[in-house]
Amino acid sequence: MVNSRSRFARNIILVENNQFRSSQLTPSVGTLGKRRKAPLPNRRALRPTRRLTKSNDIVKRAPVSGKLTRNLNQIHEMKIIDVENWNRKEHFNFFSKMASPYFGIVTEVNCTKAYDIAKENGYSFFAYYLHKSMIAVNVVEELKYRIVNDNVVSFPVINAGATIGREDGTFGFIFVHFSSDFQAFNAELQKEILSVQNSKGLRLNDDDIKKDLIRHSTIPWTSFSGLLHPTNFTQDESVPKITFGKFSMRDGQKYLPVSIEAHHGLVDGFHLAKYLTEFQNQLDK
Incomplete structure (x- = not known):
């Protein structure tokens, strides 16, 4: 007893x-x-x-x-935003009442230098620009906001979620912990890619309930100038989505199409522009 x-x-x-x-x-x-x-x-x-x-x-x-207790690592360091004293209180309440509070931008970034560096060093171009995207995401505080159990919270670090294609035409999900060091990030990424290749189905791994990530997709077969995401219209759906396409050539430069979508109660166009500006800065380094 x-x-x-x-x-x-x-x-x-x-x-x-x-x-x-x-x-x-x-x-x-x-x-x-x-x-x-x-x-x-x-x-x-x-x-x-x-x-x-x-x-x-x-x-x-x-x-x-309960979803939160199954992912205790997600709430370990997150901070609750005091919405009543938040400068976005009215913005959040206004957009959160909408059936679809999500908005996005479709644009392109110049990836010429990043592509050359990746190829010169034998890196996967996808791995290289995904890492640059994750650096940019973690620079923008607003892209770390999520809705968890009816609260607005901020995570200290956002990790990478992505889709990886298989030879049979299907794809699976991966999850990669963010590291500012490309070699460390890429090592985990390659292990995840191999796991997808050796598995079937979506390989969710609780991806449907994780919050401390950005969902990335890549459409490497075509460029695009518009994009529509499948969305679960629930009050706590707040994970941003970023999609890349096939780069195109123009005037000797390579341009990568980028789509980014977020919950308008948490993020404005100003913040998406900050991400895109930082992403371009990272690609140019």
């Missing part, structure tokens, strides 16, 4: 950043270093809650079911 503290500790998750608290788990266990007798929680209290609230306490969340 276990004591009440052991039973309670077994049914909660303690997250280290000390910024969140489930509003329904009320029993106190004090600090981690101090033993205090805690009352036994009832079964209802151990159900996963929908809302996180700001607090100086640690997070207490029941590890039973």
